[in-house]
Amino acid sequence: MKLLHSFTSSLIVSGACLASAASSWSFQDATIAIQSKGAGVGAGTKETLNPNTPLAKSVSLGATDTLKLLLTTTDGKKAKRPHQAFLTLTDPTTGLEESFVLSVKENGKGKVDLTQKDLPVQFLTSAKPIPASIVIGSFGSSTAYKSTAFDLNVSRDPNVPLAIPEPPTRYAAEQEIHHIFRDDPRSPPKIITLVFAAAVLGAVPVLLGVWATLGANVNHFGKAFGNAPISHGLFFGSILAMEGIFFLYYTSWNLFQTLPAATIVGSVAFLSGSRALSEVQERRLAGLR
Amino acid sequence: MPPKQRTPSSQPAPSSTSTPSKPTSSKAASNSMDAQAIATDIWNKYVDKTPQRVKLLDSFLAFLVVVGVLQFVYCVIVGNFPFNAFLSGFSATVGQFVLTASLRIQTNPENKSEFESISHERAFADFVFGSLLLHFFCVNFIN
Amino acid sequence: MRWLFSLVVVALLAAVQAVSFTGKRLLVVLDEASEKEKYSVFLGDLEGRGFHVTTESPKSDSLSLFRHGERAYDHVVLLPAKSKGLGPALTANLILDFLKKEGNILLALSSESATPTSVQSLLLELDIHIPSDKGALVVDHFNYDSSSASEKHDVLLLPYPTNLKSGVKNYFGGDGYIAVPRAVGQTLGNESPLLAPILRAPSTAYSYNPKDEADTVEDPFATGSQLNLVSAVQAHNSARLAVLGSAEILQNAWFAEKATLAGKDIKTANRDFAEKLSSWTFKETGVLKVGKLIHYLDEGVSKKLNSSVAVPENNPKIYRIKQDVAFQVEISEYSNTHLTPFVPADGDSIQLEFSMLSPFHRLDLTPISQTANSTIFGVSFKTPDQHGIFNFHVKYNRPFLTNIEEKRQVTVRHFAHDEWPRSWQISGAWVWIGGIWVTVLGWVAFVGLWLYSAPTEKSIKKTQ
Numbered sequence: 001m002k003l004l005h006s007f008t009s010s011l012i013v014s015g016a017c018l019a020s021a022a023s024s025w026s027f028q029d030a031t032i033a034i035q036s037k038g039a040g041v042g043a044g045t046k047e048t049l050n051p052n053t054p055l056a057k058s059v060s061l062g063a064t065d066t067l068k069l070l071l072t073t074t075d076g077k078k079a080k081r082p083h084q085a086f087l088t089l090t091d092p093t094t095g096l097e098e099s100f101v102l103s104v105k106e107n108g109k110g111k112v113d114l115t116q117k118d119l120p121v122q123f124l125t126s127a128k129p130i131p132a133s134i135v136i137g138s139f140g141s142s143t144a145y146k147s148t149a150f151d152l153n154v155s156r157d158p159n160v161p162l163a164i165p166e167p168p169t170r171y172a173a174e175q176e177i178h179h180i181f182r183d184d185p186r187s188p189p190k191i192i193t194l195v196f197a198a199a200v201l202g203a204v205p206v207l208l209g210v211w212a213t214l215g216a217n218v219n220h221f222g223k224a225f226g227n228a229p230i231s232h233g234l235f236f237g238s239i240l241a242m243e244g245i246f247f248l249y250y251t252s253w254n255l256f257q258t259l260p261a262a263t264i265v266g267s268v269a270f271l272s273g274s275r276a277l278s279e280v281q282e283r284r285l286a287g288l289r
Numbered sequence: 290m291p292p293k294q295r296t297p298s299s300q301p302a303p304s305s306t307s308t309p310s311k312p313t314s315s316k317a318a319s320n321s322m323d324a325q326a327i328a329t330d331i332w333n334k335y336v337d338k339t340p341q342r343v344k345l346l347d348s349f350l351a352f353l354v355v356v357g358v359l360q361f362v363y364c365v366i367v368g369n370f371p372f373n374a375f376l377s378g379f380s381a382t383v384g385q386f387v388l389t390a391s392l393r394i395q396t397n398p399e400n401k402s403e404f405e406s407i408s409h410e411r412a413f414a415d416f417v418f419g420s421l422l423l424h425f426f427c428v429n430f431i432n
Numbered sequence: 433m434r435w436l437f438s439l440v441v442v443a444l445l446a447a448v449q450a451v452s453f454t455g456k457r458l459l460v461v462l463d464e465a466s467e468k469e470k471y472s473v474f475l476g477d478l479e480g481r482g483f484h485v486t487t488e489s490p491k492s493d494s495l496s497l498f499r500h501g502e503r504a505y506d507h508v509v510l511l512p513a514k515s516k517g518l519g520p521a522l523t524a525n526l527i528l529d530f531l532k533k534e535g536n537i538l539l540a541l542s543s544e545s546a547t548p549t550s551v552q553s554l555l556l557e558l559d560i561h562i563p564s565d566k567g568a569l570v571v572d573h574f575n576y577d578s579s580s581a582s583e584k585h586d587v588l589l590l591p592y593p594t595n596l597k598s599g600v601k602n603y604f605g606g607d608g609y610i611a612v613p614r615a616v617g618q619t620l621g622n623e624s625p626l627l628a629p630i631l632r633a634p635s636t637a638y639s640y641n642p643k644d645e646a647d648t649v650e651d652p653f654a655t656g657s658q659l660n661l662v663s664a665v666q667a668h669n670s671a672r673l674a675v676l677g678s679a680e681i682l683q684n685a686w687f688a689e690k691a692t693l694a695g696k697d698i699k700t701a702n703r704d705f706a707e708k709l710s711s712w713t714f715k716e717t718g719v720l721k722v723g724k725l726i727h728y729l730d731e732g733v734s735k736k737l738n739s740s741v742a743v744p745e746n747n748p749k750i751y752r753i754k755q756d757v758a759f760q761v762e763i764s765e766y767s768n769t770h771l772t773p774f775v776p777a778d779g780d781s782i783q784l785e786f787s788m789l790s791p792f793h794r795l796d797l798t799p800i801s802q803t804a805n806s807t808i809f810g811v812s813f814k815t816p817d818q819h820g821i822f823n824f825h826v827k828y829n830r831p832f833l834t835n836i837e838e839k840r841q842v843t844v845r846h847f848a849h850d851e852w853p854r855s856w857q858i859s860g861a862w863v864w865i866g867g868i869w870v871t872v873l874g875w876v877a878f879v880g881l882w883l884y885s886a887p888t889e890k891s892i893k894k895t896q
Contacts (some may be wrong), residue, residue: 083648084573084638088656097635099655104648135636137573139585144573146636169625171829172599173781177794179816181754187860188367196363200356200866207352207874211881214344219886232883239879242421243872246428262425273417277410280883284409289342289887341888349878353871360867371861378864381871389878413882420875427868431855 023076024143025136026051027110030071032150037064049134049149058129058151063160067114067152069102071134075142079108082138087112089119089152092128096120099135116154121164129153220283228279234272241265346393350386357382377431384423392416451482453719453766454534455506458483459497461490461522462511470683471511474706481716483507495521497530506535507714510551512542512679517549524553531671538713540679541616543569558665559621560675563653565641570617570659570677572637577611579692584642588612588661589693592705593631599780600831603712604630608701609693611686615677617659626665628831630674630709633659662709670834674713682706716768718832723762723806725838727824730756730812736801737762737808750843752851753817759784760800760810761826761838771805782809782836785825792816797826819846 030049047055049071061067069087072079085102098120104110116124123130129151137144156162187193224232242265249258283289339347360379369375395404395412404412458478462468468475468487479485486505488495490513498504508530510522527550531537539554541547546566555562571585581587592606610631617639620627639653653659661677680686687703711717726737727747737760751757763782765774776782781798785791793816797809815822822844828836855861 081647083640084636085648086636086638086655088635090635095657097656097658099638099652101650101652103650106647137585137636139571139573139583141582144636146574168622171625171831173779173783173796174794176783176796177785177791179786179792179814181814181817185370187370187858190859192363192367193859193862196359196863197866200359200863200870203352203356203359204870204873206355207348208877210348210352211345214348215341215888216345216881216885217888218880218884221884224884236880236883239417239421240876243424243876246424246872249425250428250431266421269417273414276883277414280413281408281410342882342885345878345881345885349874352874356867356870356874360864363863367860371855371858374855374858374861374864378861378867381868385871385875417879424868424872424875427871431861431865431868432849432852 023141025073025075025082025138025145027071027073027134027136027145028079030069030134030149032059033068033070034059034061035066035068036062037066047150051134051145051147054148055150058153059132060153060155061114061116062155063116063157065115068111069114070109070111071102073104073108073110073136075138081106081108082136084135084137084144085110086135087114087149088133088135089123089130090133091122091126091130093126094122096122098123116156119154121162123152124154124156124162125164126154220288223283223288224276224279227282228275231272231275232279234268235276238265238269238272242269340398343393343397346389346396350389350393353382353386353389357386374431377427381423381427384427385420388416388419388423451769452506452714452716453721454536454715456483457505458485458507458509458714459505460485460487460509460511461495461513461518462487463489463513463515465489467511470685473684473687473703474682474710477703477707478710481711483714490515490518490522495519497521497526497535498533503530503533503535507537508535509538509540509710511540511682512545513548514545515548516546518551522548522550524550524557527554528557531667531673532669534669534671536672536713536715538674538676538710540676540682542679543567543614543616547616555618555675558673559624559627560663560665561619561621562616563639563641565643567643568616568639568641568653570612570615570633570637570639570661572634574636575634575693577691577693578695579690581613586614586642587691588615588633588637589691589698589700590631590634590661592701597831599777600628601718601777601833603717603832604705604708606701606704606708608704609691609698610681610705611689611691611700611702612661612678613680613686615661617654617661617677618663618675619654619658620660620663625829625831626667628664628666629660629662630664631660631662632657633661664712664832666832666834668835672713672715674709676709711768712832715834716766719766719834720774720828720836721764721766721771722826722836722838723764725759725761725824725826725840727757727759727840727842730758734758735760737810739803739806739808747840748842750845751815752845752847753815753819755815756812757815758810758812759797759824760808761797762803762806762808763836764806773802773805773807775799775807777830780830782826782828784811785827786813786816786822787825788818788820788822791825792818792822815844819844 028051030051031046032049032055033046045059047057047059049055059067073082073085074080075082081104085104086099087102088097088099090097100112100114100118102110102112131148132150132152133146133148135144135146137146242262245253245258245261245265249255280289357379360375360382364375364379392412394400395407396409460475462471475485475487496504497508527537539551541551541562544567547562552562569586570588572588573585575589576585577587577589589609589611591609593602593604612631617633620629633656635656637659638649638655639659640649663675665673665675676682681702686700687706689700689702691698691700723739724737724745726735726745728735729748729751735758739762761782763774764771766772781796784793784795784797786793793813795811795813797811799807800810801808822842824840824842826836826838855865
């Protein structure tokens with residue numbers, strides 16, 4: 001697009017050199033007027049266009065305004081009707097072009113009216129002023145004319161919402177997507193944990209203390225082991241072993257190591273337990289408990 | 290026996306002094322006095338009548354309550370992550386409490402008539418079996 | 433199957449200089465035998481590139497695009513005919529069926545003869561619009577050949593298309609000027625991404641009908657760069673159709689002709705442009721081929737894709753959530769004679785989607801390495817924290833390039849029960865761990881106490 005532009009502009013330059021040889025298209029008596037709706041005739045701005053230099057000031061087109069371009073096309077010095085008389089708007093960012101045909105009479109007088117309704121939505125939202133050029137050309141040997149005439153500033157009414165159509169699908173790389181991971185759950189501050197853990201652990205010595213004050217003792221230990229040493233040893237031992245197995249299961253063992261061991265220890269506890277407890281029962285019936 | 294010593298010394302003093310000095314004081318005060326008196330009475334009765342073995346059992350129950358409450362309060366303060374650890378830790382104490390409580394009911398001499406058929410030792414064997422099972426589940430669940 | 437295919441490709445490469453990636457049976461449809469002479473250089477060039485050219489008249493009884501329900505030709509050149517209809521063998525439906533079976537068509541229009549109705553409805557179906565009146569052509573009072581069209585301005589001299597859009601590869605670039613005599617301008621529908629302009633008219637050009645008596649153009653069909661002189665369609669199955677506004681571009685008379693552009697003598701480069709256009713249309717350029725596609729668990733060691741066909745892809749079927757995964761894909765581009773490493777256009781990239789219903793990741797693939805005839809693109813990422821059935825999905829649809837769509841399905845599973853951190857590794861759990869073991873400890877002590885505690889003196893007294 002850009003290249004094409006520079007190409008055409010270089011063409012215009014070369015065309016200008018040729019102008020001395022052959023006649024060339026141009027225009028004269030060109031005026032551009034902005035008329036606001038409701039305002040009387042003659043109100044609004046009016047500028048005169050020069051075929052050789054673009055208008056210094058950009059033309060502002062409001063929401064209800066009408067742009068009126070009037071000119072007389074000339075071939076050489078004579079007014080003449082060309083085959084092509086366009087007002088071409090080019091979006092400076094996207095390169096989008098839109099041409100508006102001037103209706104030209106036999107005597108070369110041409111005019112075009114432009115309102116915001118005529119413009120594609122891209123022009124309405126364009127941030128930069130839109131260069132508007134006048135193109136005049138026809139068959140034969142006369143050099144065609146193309147030059148930027150003025151910059152068009154479209155000032156939209158910000159209160160009127162603009163229906164911008166969905167951009168059509170085009171095959172191109174799409175926006176990257178990165179999955180957003182949920183936050184890992186976080187542990188509370190260690191200090192709270194440690195305080196509570198200490199309190200929980202501290203409950204054990206308190207329990208032992210309370211028991212001690214209540215007169216708890218293990219004085220029958222000797223008696224029990226005297227009466228049934230094997231079954232008591234096995235019973236209490238198997239209970240300890242069972243808790244040990246649980247601890248190993250917690251730290252390192254898997255279920256298949258745990259279950260056989262627990263089964264063995266459990267049956268030992270069952271068999272020895274029944275005997276140990278009968279001994280306990282004897283003591284109870286003897287009034288020693 | 291600290292509780293025993295505490296009861297006779299602390300209990301009578303306020304009741305004897307407060308009733309004559311403030312006869313018109315609000316009912317709430319006298320009510321609270323009554324409530325306190327009832328509580329003390331119950332406590333005294335408990336201390337006097339309960340066999341020592343049951344007291345040992347009761348202190349174990351109290352210990353479980355304390356540990357359970359600590360865990361629960363911790364969970365309320367910091368949130369329940371990791372939840373399975375909370376569940377297994379808390380349910381270990383609650384389960385142990387339930388098992389111990391049923392042992393207490395079955396072995397309490399006061400309930401002798403109701404549990405004639407079940408010997409203390411049989412109840413204890415069930416208690417051991419149930420507790421081991423509970424411990425296994427808790428250890429398994431905490432990961 | 434795949435190795436057989438590549439073997440065939442290798443054999444083909446050895447046999448001929450240049451040939452299409454998809455086949456070499458080419459049908460040229462033109463009206464009269466005398467017309468063939470005008471295109472002899474173009475047709476000779478096609479034969480020189482390895483195509484087997486068959487010429488048929490649309491009126492011929494033996495003409496058929498299909499034989500036994502399959503394509504009888506791989507490519508078709510449809511040159512303008514004098515007659516209004518193209519006969520029963522070339523209806524719009526049959527031409528569309530030919531495209532559906534991945535046949536490629538170069539369709540040349542001419543303003544001198546009416547566009548056949550079947551071509552009109554075909555273009556309408558593809559959302560390409562041409563002026564409805566016969567004889568309408570594109571003129572430009574700026575870029576015309578002043579030696580052959582000094583009065584009518586209907587022979588346009590245009591530079592090669594430069595980069596059409598950012599991120600699009602240009603297969604039609606070159607040096608010099610293309611003469612576009614008496615072209616039928618086309619406008620493209622805005623909705624379809626399958627359409628793409630190849631050669632646009634300059635901004636001062638417009639389309640008009642010379643038979644129109646009016647002195648001045650009142651309501652042109654289209655103006656400026658909205659008007660396309662050459663446009664392209666690539667269907668979802670990568671079948672290609674190029675619409676050439678002026679059949680005269682392909683004629684000998686314009687292949688290397690002297691012309692004058694704004695007083696400057698130049699030589700037209702139509703022969704080169706015709707070659708570029710026909711090579712693209714007949715899949716000698718812009719054809720992508722996916723080789724291997726591998727993905728693996730990224731454990732810090734980068735695996736190298738083995739592009740040998742003897743080694744299977746051997747991809748894992750299952751990953752866990754939040755695992756580092758690496759992905760690699762091998763892509764080649766067929767360029768006239770052989771497969772070359774594919775390089776995407778500037779500003780464009782091939783993308784990988786890791787998707788379950790909708791993409792969780794969409795990542796640009798970066799070239800990792802190149803082999804003699806392929807580029808290996810790759811990317812690493814972390815599987816999302818969502819379990820389910822996911823796809824490694826590479827979909828690469830770009831103008832002028834054949835479409836790529838590759839999918840590899842994997843299961844993303846949750847943590848297994850033994851993959852979670854152990855409870856003691858989480859400081860928050862310490863209290864509850866303590867709770868369990870304190871209970872166990874207290875219980876063991878209680879059991880001992882219950883079994884072996886002797887009653888105190890006082891309690892004995894009491895019970896007595």
